[in-house]
Amino acid sequence: MRFVDEYRDADAARALVGLLARRVTRPWTVMEVCGGQTHTIVKFGIDELLARGVELVHGPGCPVCVTPLELVDKAVAIASTPGVIFCSFGDMLRVPGSSRDLLAVKAAGGDVRIVYSPMDCLKIARENPDRRVVFFAVGFETTAPANAMVVWQARRLAVPNFSVLVSHVLVPPAMEAILSSPASRVQGFLAAGHVCTVMGYEEYEPLAERYRAPIVVTGFEPLDILQGLYMLLGQLEDGRCEVENQYSRSVLREGCLPARRQIAEVFEVCDRKWRGIGEIPLSGYRLRPEYRAFDAESLFDVGAIEVAESPACRAGEVLQGLIKPNQCEAFGTLCTPERPLGATMVSSEGACAAYYHYGRFREAAPSRR
Amino acid sequence: MCLGVPGKVVEVFEEHGLRMARVDFGGVTRRACLEYMPDAGLGDYVIIHVGFAISKVDEEEARRVFEFLAEMGDLREAGIPGGATP
Numbered sequence: 001m002r003f004v005d006e007y008r009d010a011d012a013a014r015a016l017v018g019l020l021a022r023r024v025t026r027p028w029t030v031m032e033v034c035g036g037q038t039h040t041i042v043k044f045g046i047d048e049l050l051a052r053g054v055e056l057v058h059g060p061g062c063p064v065c066v067t068p069l070e071l072v073d074k075a076v077a078i079a080s081t082p083g084v085i086f087c088s089f090g091d092m093l094r095v096p097g098s099s100r101d102l103l104a105v106k107a108a109g110g111d112v113r114i115v116y117s118p119m120d121c122l123k124i125a126r127e128n129p130d131r132r133v134v135f136f137a138v139g140f141e142t143t144a145p146a147n148a149m150v151v152w153q154a155r156r157l158a159v160p161n162f163s164v165l166v167s168h169v170l171v172p173p174a175m176e177a178i179l180s181s182p183a184s185r186v187q188g189f190l191a192a193g194h195v196c197t198v199m200g201y202e203e204y205e206p207l208a209e210r211y212r213a214p215i216v217v218t219g220f221e222p223l224d225i226l227q228g229l230y231m232l233l234g235q236l237e238d239g240r241c242e243v244e245n246q247y248s249r250s251v252l253r254e255g256c257l258p259a260r261r262q263i264a265e266v267f268e269v270c271d272r273k274w275r276g277i278g279e280i281p282l283s284g285y286r287l288r289p290e291y292r293a294f295d296a297e298s299l300f301d302v303g304a305i306e307v308a309e310s311p312a313c314r315a316g317e318v319l320q321g322l323i324k325p326n327q328c329e330a331f332g333t334l335c336t337p338e339r340p341l342g343a344t345m346v347s348s349e350g351a352c353a354a355y356y357h358y359g360r361f362r363e364a365a366p367s368r369r
Numbered sequence: 370m371c372l373g374v375p376g377k378v379v380e381v382f383e384e385h386g387l388r389m390a391r392v393d394f395g396g397v398t399r400r401a402c403l404e405y406m407p408d409a410g411l412g413d414y415v416i417i418h419v420g421f422a423i424s425k426v427d428e429e430e431a432r433r434v435f436e437f438l439a440e441m442g443d444l445r446e447a448g449i450p451g452g453a454t455p
């Protein structure tokens with residue numbers, strides 16, 4: 001496929017690995033923010049190709065992984081309500097709630113449907129006027145334009161039986177939470193290319209300056225990640241802390257303005273809880289008051305849900321780059337993709353699942369903390 | 370989840386007041402909303418995420434990594450160790 005295959009070229013990758021090895025003189029710890037990048041890194045073994053002393057830690061950029069347990073439980077409760085058609089992206093179905101997941105609701109006869117695009121839900125709602133159709137609107141900034149459009153369109157076309165359960169999270173506040181944590185070892189970031197495709201990267205400039213951490217907006221293919229690392233490690237070696245754009249074939253500094261306008265029309269920034277991490281101020285979106293008629297959380301009274309995570313699961317530390325998945329005692333034993341204890345083992349973009357699928361569990365685990 | 374896949378716009382149409390397209394991903398075509406990419410038209414490559422075009426691939430910028438590698442190759446042949454930063 002064009003604009004995919006050429007960025008997987010083995011000779012070019014080898015050339016970049018060679019250039020990187022010559023550029024790096026000291027050990028560095030850098031984080032790739034996005035779960036899609038984690039997946040590429042582990043799949044293609046980029047972490048193993050790097051110069052000794054360069055450590056990649058995996059970030060919180062997997063929306064499936066950070067959707068709070070309470071919200072998964074709310075989704076399960078709404079999906080179990082008679083007369084409801086519950087629509088979701090496929091990767092949310094197996095995320096463990098405190099007692100069961102959406103797949104179990106479906107198995108028990110609930111009408112849970114996987115959609116490719118949020119717009120599919122609107123079609124389902126219009127075709128089933130006697131049913132209530134709820135869409136699980138999760139995601140980062142990348143998915144927000146699509147989710148904003150479906151709510152805007154539902155209001156415009158007056159689709160009264162449609163609503164959304166919103167769990168939107170924002171990347172820069174999470175990066176700031178990591179940078180400001182005393183436990184963090186992260187010295188620079190590969191920022192998530194498609195988040196920046198939508199939002200641009202102006203917001204990262206004060207972060208890079210305040211925390212003296214270079215940030216390189218990076219794509220998802222192996223050559224993108226290697227070039228992003230070359231740019232990032234080059235900045236660290238030179239003592240620079242700028243925001244650079246490796247993924248310039250898709251990302252403009254201001255992002256995608258029509259999409260940003262639509263997001264601002266439908267959503268407003270709010271505090272959000274991140275699974276495994278806790279509440280991060282101003283790190284998410286909720287519907288603006290004009291769109292609250294489409295807010296499933298207020299339409300469905302599922303009561304206050306209080307839950308506790310599995311005590312064995314260290315996903316919070318994994319998501320903040322404090323430990324690697326194979327440093328968790330439960331990894332590959334009590335916790336596997338078939339029987340996940342935490343969300344980072346469910347999603348293909350979760351670091352635990354990536355380590356498991358690509359065989360990193362066979363390695364001797366690095367020293368345990 | 371933030372996966373975006375590049376594809377080529379092969380048809381543009383309107384539906385319920387929204388600008389839509391059929392996009393070809395190496396032989397498989399899917400519908401996508403073009404509302405956020407008013408400049409994208411037939412033959413353009415766009416990045417599609419959950420059924421929405423969120424950017425148009427800049428073909429000139431897309432060559433940069435290969436140009437950079439070619440340049441570094443030239444520099445190394447010229448005997449300048451490490452070459453220049455991009």
Ligand code: SF4
Nearest residue numbers: 314315328335342352
């Ligand atoms: S391996 Fe499983 S239990 Fe351990 S941190 Fe990852 S998801 Fe949690």
